[in-house]
Amino acid sequence: MSDAVVLLRQTLPAVLPRLRRFARTLTRNVHDADDLAQIALERALLRAAQWRPPASGAMPEQIETAVRSWMFGIVKNAWIDNRRAHQRERRVVIGDDGMTEIADGSHSALEEGLSIAAAMEHLPEEQRLAVSLVLIEGLSYQEAADVMEIPVGTLTSRLSRGREALAASLCAKEQAT
Amino acid sequence: MSTQSSWDSARIHAYVDGALDSETAARLEADSRNDTELAARIAQQRELSARLRTEYSPVLDEPIPQRLRDALMGPKSPTAIKPIGTARKAGPRRSWSLREWSALAAALAFGALLGPFVFRGSTGLPIVSEGGRLVAAEYLDDALSMQIAGTATEGTLARIDLSFRSAGGEYCRVFTLRRGARGVACRRDGGWSVEILDAAQLSASEPGGFRQASSALSPTMLSAMTTLGAGAALTPDEERQRLGSGWDAAPQ
Numbered sequence: 387m388s389d390a391v392v393l394l395r396q397t398l399p400a401v402l403p404r405l406r407r408f409a410r411t412l413t414r415n416v417h418d419a420d421d422l423a424q425i426a427l428e429r430a431l432l433r434a435a436q437w438r439p440p441a442s443g444a445m446p447e448q449i450e451t452a453v454r455s456w457m458f459g460i461v462k463n464a465w466i467d468n469r470r471a472h473q474r475e476r477r478v479v480i481g482d483d484g485m486t487e488i489a490d491g492s493h494s495a496l497e498e499g500l501s502i503a504a505a506m507e508h509l510p511e512e513q514r515l516a517v518s519l520v521l522i523e524g525l526s527y528q529e530a531a532d533v534m535e536i537p538v539g540t541l542t543s544r545l546s547r548g549r550e551a552l553a554a555s556l557c558a559k560e561q562a563t
Numbered sequence: 564m565s566t567q568s569s570w571d572s573a574r575i576h577a578y579v580d581g582a583l584d585s586e587t588a589a590r591l592e593a594d595s596r597n598d599t600e601l602a603a604r605i606a607q608q609r610e611l612s613a614r615l616r617t618e619y620s621p622v623l624d625e626p627i628p629q630r631l632r633d634a635l636m637g638p639k640s641p642t643a644i645k646p647i648g649t650a651r652k653a654g655p656r657r658s659w660s661l662r663e664w665s666a667l668a669a670a671l672a673f674g675a676l677l678g679p680f681v682f683r684g685s686t687g688l689p690i691v692s693e694g695g696r697l698v699a700a701e702y703l704d705d706a707l708s709m710q711i712a713g714t715a716t717e718g719t720l721a722r723i724d725l726s727f728r729s730a731g732g733e734y735c736r737v738f739t740l741r742r743g744a745r746g747v748a749c750r751r752d753g754g755w756s757v758e759i760l761d762a763a764q765l766s767a768s769e770p771g772g773f774r775q776a777s778s779a780l781s782p783t784m785l786s787a788m789t790t791l792g793a794g795a796a797l798t799p800d801e802e803r804q805r806l807g808s809g810w811d812a813a814p815q
Contacts, residue, residue, distance in 0.1 A: 407619050407620065423757070425630055433636040521611070527582050546576050550572065552615075553611055556611070
């Protein structure tokens with residue numbers, strides 16, 4: 387096992403809680419989020435040799451940041467693959483996850499937590515990713531753009547649109563109550 | 564130049580995200596002190612970030628589930644984990660036959676929602692299509708074969724509620740999936756054939772826990788069991804005997 391792989395394996399436990407949080411912003415429920423985190427961990431360890439550590443002498447925080455960014459990218463790709471693989475089948479069988487809707491329908495009063503999560507769910511995928519990486523995970527624009535494999539300009543425009551949509555839907559909910 | 568028009572959303576967002584250069588940030592701050600609308604827009608964006616973090620951050624303090632700790636250890640052997648991409652691209656080995664679709668349609672008519680259970684990506688599909696029927700797989704197969712009814716521990720994905728023999732002599736078991744559906748599977752041809760899956764009893768409870776609120780069987784389940792000709796429930800001793808000698812129906 388190379389030094390880089392050892393370093394990666396040593397660092398993964400520290401970044402796992404953040405991976406779980408990132409996954410939860412993408413999926414509709416806790417179980418799917420942990421599925422996603424698990425797939426990402428499995429992929430990462432299969433491809434550990436592809437990870438490029440920061441230059442030698444990097445501080446532990448820098449190593450953690452590098453592992454985190456790499457892992458966020460793997461989570462994102464796993465999520466997109468998953469969406470593609472299931473879109474067609476879902477449509478045929480039951481529509482767009484009718485189960486969640488039924489479960490949600492049993493709550494007559496939406497609590498704030500549910501409403502912001504619901505607003506997130508309604509965002510287009512690319513805006514949700516941008517919002518999650520920058521607003522929740524606190525990545526810089528450049529880091530988030532790297533994870534999403536898009537130019538910074540594209541990232542900021544997706545982020546802006548996501549923010550506006552979230553703010554609008556939260557305002558609408560507040561006015562409705 | 565009025566302050567209202569000089570600060571577009573993009574720069575306000577960049578300011579809130581700490582991505583504005585310090586000189587521009589200082590100008591924006593100065594303007595916001597005299598411009599209540601600008602100040603309100605900044606506050607709104609800050610609140611949005613804060614609410615998102617409040618919503619999603621509790622997971623950071625949750626204990627790491629065992630399966631993720633296992634995943635951290637890496638593949639146990641080179642073949643233990645299929646490359647996810649290839650596993651998923653391979654997908655169902657063939658398209659579904661009319662018979663399987665009919666089974667699905669029948670289940671849907673009962674109010675069951677199979678989608679989330681049948682099509683679940685590469686990790687642990689609990690119910691798969693095989694040889695023209697729906698059969699239990701992975702953790703559901705394990706639970707049906709090895710779990711004594713009523714002994715499920717916390718964190719398990721499938722719980723066995725009771726066992727019975729059908730009129731045809733097959734062993735059948737009522738199970739509950741953690742994700743919120745209950746069903747009946749009967750032992751046939753060396754596998755567990757899923758006879759009915761009923762998601763109508765869903766009652767959203769705390770995430771991660773079994774959603775099934777009560778142990779009572781829904782009318783859908785009772786009617787399915789009547790159709791199967793369910794006899795008396797097996798006792799724990801009888802179940803243990805099955806665990807030892809298998810669930811296949813004894814020749815009559």
